[in-house]
Amino acid sequence: MLRTELLTKVYHTKHGEIRAVDDVSLTVNDGEIMGLLGLNGSGKTTLLRILAGLVIQTSGTIFLDETPVTNPSSRVNMVAEGGRSLYWRLTVEENLLYLGSLRRAPVQSISEILEAFDLEGNRCILQGPV
Numbered sequence: 311m312l313r314t315e316l317l318t319k320v321y322h323t324k325h326g327e328i329r330a331v332d333d334v335s336l337t338v339n340d341g342e343i344m345g346l347l348g349l350n351g352s353g354k355t356t357l358l359r360i361l362a363g364l365v366i367q368t369s370g371t372i373f374l375d376e377t378p379v380t381n382p383s384s385r386v387n388m389v390a391e392g393g394r395s396l397y398w399r400l401t402v403e404e405n406l407l408y409l410g411s412l413r414r415a416p417v418q419s420i421s422e423i424l425e426a427f428d429l430e431g432n433r434c435i436l437q438g439p440v
């Protein structure tokens with residue numbers, strides 16, 4: 311089971327404070343599929359990035375099986391639409407290395423992934439703006 315209590319993410323900009331996620335509490339039981347609906351900019355992707363351990367929440371708690379989670383868990387993953395889960399200033403290989411390091415993936419598996427998806431020749435290509 312995945313549960314959140316009062317999950318909040320605040321970004322501080324030169325124009326003030328932006329609350330991307332504001333006191334979200336939810337429960338997703340094992341085997342359950344849940345969708346998020348909302349307007350562009352409503353915080354759906356930010357919430358998923360927090361749950362996947364790609365962004366640190368400002369406040370609130372994430373629980374897996376009633377245990378508070380403070381580090382990214384290999385049990386929570388996400389695939390965002392388009393290129394939102396990639397960093398466009400990094401190469402294909404750098405994106406895999408960085409995102410893999412968040413999950414403590416062995417470095418040798420990066421080459422295996424590139425080979426499996428026939429991306430060996432693209433390992434040094436920049437993603438470009440998405």
